[in-house]
Structure formats: structure tokens, C-alpha cells
Amino acid sequence: MPDDDWLAARFEENRDRLRAVAYRMLGSQQEAEDAVQESWLRLSRSDPQSIDNLTGWLTTVVGRICLDVLRVRRSKPEQSVGEHSPALTDHDVPDPELEAMQADSVGFALLVVLETLTPAERLAFVLHDMFAVPYDDIAPIVGRSPAAARQLASRARRRVQGPPEIPAATAARQREIVSAFLAAARGGDFEALLELLDPGVVLRADETVSARGAAALVRGAAAVAENFSGRAKAAKLALVDGVAGAVWAHHGELQVVLAFTVTDGRITSIELLGDADYLREVEVSMLEG
Template identity: 55%
Template sequence: MIEQDWVSERFAEHQERLRAVDYRMLGSSGEAEDAVQEAWARVSRADTSQVENPAGWLTTVVARVCLNLLESRRARREDAAGALPPEPAVPQPGIHPHGQAGPEDEALLADSLGVALMVVLDTLTPAERLAFVLHDVFAVSFAEIGPVIDRSPAAARQLASRARRRVRGTAAVSGAAQPARRDLIAAFLAASRDGDFDALLELLDPDVVASELRGADAVASFFSGRAEAARLALVDGVPAAVWAHRNRPKAVFSFTVADGKITSITVDTDPDRIRGHDIVLLGGAKDDRTNRGSLRER
């Protein structure tokens, strides 16, 4: 009983930090809360007789939980890579707020990591993401990170370094480039809706990749005439597109742009991930900024 009380006290003492680790690792307040609960289930059953550093031990436990969740998320995306959602029969004119993250949570994430960083984190492998976030954001040593990802400290350092280079590359894209990116995506959606194959080709890099599709001809053929219900949007502040069905967002389309051309299109259909995004539809008559974390128009 004494040991259980000690575990409860230490967990309560460090719970906010653990939730912060989960949130920054996963990018979703709902998943972060689930991870905290799973971590508690694990530590409450663990042998703590050899624990000398409770904060480090608890951080390791939540990191392993996050790693499992990230690997499961990545597997789900790979399974669904070739399946873009079908268009609804009738495009829906409006979408209602649905987000689960509170204003303080979204503000905390934006302040501590930034929009550009959250976007690029999704391009990292689970091990890269964990190594980078734990070391660069929470100052966890590579000696502690290595066992979590089943790597040596040197290998963990290399993973974090690789992730850091990618993050810096993303940060190099200045805010001034955002309007051009938005216009490019808007032109892509318009050409897709109009079924204008030639216009799509003009917007796509010759080696563009979209799910299992490779090359401008294949991608243009697939998207030609298929974007009736897709809307230009800001997703966590980054120009993107959102597809919705029955007033609910079902897919977020993210675009990689280089030299004025679209080089890749990725589709996220995971409901938990979509709920965690801050989505603003562009081009609408309404600008509702009172419910951060939900889908809204402007």
C-alpha cells in the first residue's frame, strides 16, 4: 500500500509534464489524455523498488506509450495509402465546429512548437519524432532516449539530428511564401473541379507523388473532376484542403510545394488526427475565431 501511495504521489506530481510530453509528441489533446491514462495503468502495476529518478522513469514510460501510438498511427496511414475518400453525391455547403482540444491546449502547442514544426513532425518516423521531441524540447539525454526506441545513444543522437535538419528546412520557408502556396492550392482545386487536365499538369511537378500515384500524368488523371467538395483551408495555419461529408471533415489534404510546383500530396483520414487540427475554411462569409480547435470559415 505504501508503494502504491508513493507511485500515486509521484504520478500526480509530474502529471502536467507527462501530459505536455504526450501532447507535443502526438499533436492531439485527446490522444495525449489517452496516453496519460495508459501510462498510469502501466506505472501502477510496475515494480518501483529500483526507481531512483521518478521524473525520468515516468517520462520513459509515457515516451514508450507515445511510440506505440505513433507506430500504430503510421501503420494505419500506410494501410490506407492507396484509398482516397470518395466524393459525396452532393457537396455540403457548411461544416460545423467539432474540435475537442481546448483553447489553452491549442495555444500551448502553438507557442511551444509552432505550426511549421507540427507539420514537419508528421513527416518523421516515430523514432525520429520521439528522439527529437524528447531531446530538443524536453532536454532528455540520449542515454535515456536510446532504450525507449531500442537504439544506442549514438543512434538516437543521429535520429534527432536528422529530424532537426528537416525541421530547420521547414522553418526556412518564410511566412511570405504562404500566400503563393495558398494560391497554388486554390488553382489546383479549381482545375480539379473543372476537370482541366492541362491546367493540373501545369501546377504539378513532373515527379509529383500522391499516395501510390507517381508522376504528373497519373496524379492529374486521378484528381481531374474529383474535387467538388474539397475546400481551400488553413490547417494549423498552413494552406491545405479539406474534404467533408455530411458537415463533417473526413480528410485533410496536405501539399508539399517546391519552385512553384506541387511535389507531393498526402491525405490524412484519421478521425482523431483531424479532430486535433485547427481548421479554417477560406473563402466563406463567416469568420468565427471564438472556438479555437474547431473547423470554421472565414
């Protein structure tokens, strides 16, 4: 098969996925088709031999095209959602494919919520939550680190789904556990730390924190307790994206976020996050001075 025909055939294999990505990003069937066509033009001008993963490459290209469209659209706030997606305002949907898309949780109400997101938030949420694209692949599209891309998707998810309904008792219990953990760490109380940690607890540090000397990965209650015992003296209790955690700041500048996962009354994971992009995006509210 001639190279051009082979490339066109491979593109057609990906067309439905690309159209679905673009539609969820843009909310307009016509704009989605335009984005897909532009991706084909860019592919036809590229060297296919240099593309290891064609599906991933095309998804990235469509994502960037849609991101540009959303940024232009955002600069013209007088436009309404209905102007972007007129088909969604009709009672009759003549296009079976579009009707199927709407049935697949892409209705007008969702698009209205998506319109409230920034272009980068919308892209991160759509690609990760709807198409399982890894944050490592999303990061270069939005020009952020993987940690910051994850934060974009997390913020978008909260806006789309609404604030999580965490029972007051559960939230209070997490705050109590994290506070007790910090106190035990500062006081070097190894046994108290063990009581608070799940036997299979995992401690992870991102690349920024690891570069400062922290272990990238520590497993097990004893090892994690040893890691924190007598330390964390400068860490302060805080709400991290609405959940009890801790932060370390230097001269008033946020340096590291400690994100905790608590399950059945014990800490099952701790993340040390110091990526600059992540720190700019994370929402922190201090709970102690």
C-alpha cells in the first residue's frame, strides 16, 4: 500500500476518537470537525517514520488545536455556549453520532460547566478523565509539569462534580490524625507515629523534593515513621485543596506540600510535592500559624 494511503488509513482508524476528544473540548460539532481536519493536515506535513505512537501523537495535536481555540474563545467572553454548540440547543438532534455523544454524558449542562473552566483545566480534565491520557502526556500540551497538570484536572473535576460531600466527622477526623502525626513527628515519638500509620503506608516525593535530598519512595510504617521522627518541625497544618494536610514555607514562600490520604483512621499515603507549577496552582488554607 502506498505510504499516503497507509497514513490516511491509519488516520481514519483514529478519526472517531479525535472527533470525540475535540467535541468534548469545544462543544461544537463543526469546530470539532475543523480541529480533526487540521490534525490531518499537520500529520500529512509530518514525517510518519518519526512518530512512535500515532494515536498519542494525534491526540496531542488535537488537544493543542483545541487549546488554541479555547484561548481565543476565552478572549471573547461575550460569546455564549449556545454560539459554540448550537446543535445542543435543538430539541431534535438529526445527527445520530452527535446524539450518541450527548447520551455519553456530553450534554448541554456539562458543557455549560466546562465553559467555566480555564482552557488548560478543561483540556487536562477532558483528556485525563474522559480519555485516560496520562498526566505525563498532558503536561507538555499545557506547558506545565505532570504534577501541575494533575492539579489542573483535579480543580476542574471539583468544579464539574461539585464540592465533595465529605461528612463533617470524616473531615474532622482527618484533621485530627494529620495534626497528631505532625505533633508526633516534631516530638520524635516513634511509637505514636506507628500507631497513626497504616502498615502498608507509602511515602512519595516528587522530583523537586527528591532533588533536595528526600527519598523518592519509602514503604512501610516503620520506614516512614523513621523518616519523619524528630523532623517536620517547620511543617504547618493546612487545608490542601480542601483536605487536611501540611505545608512548609520559607520566608513566607510555599516550598513543599504534604498531602495525606487517610483510610479507616490510619494514614495510607503521604506525598511530598514541591514542583513549582503545582505550588502555584494548589489551594492552601492555613489551619495553624
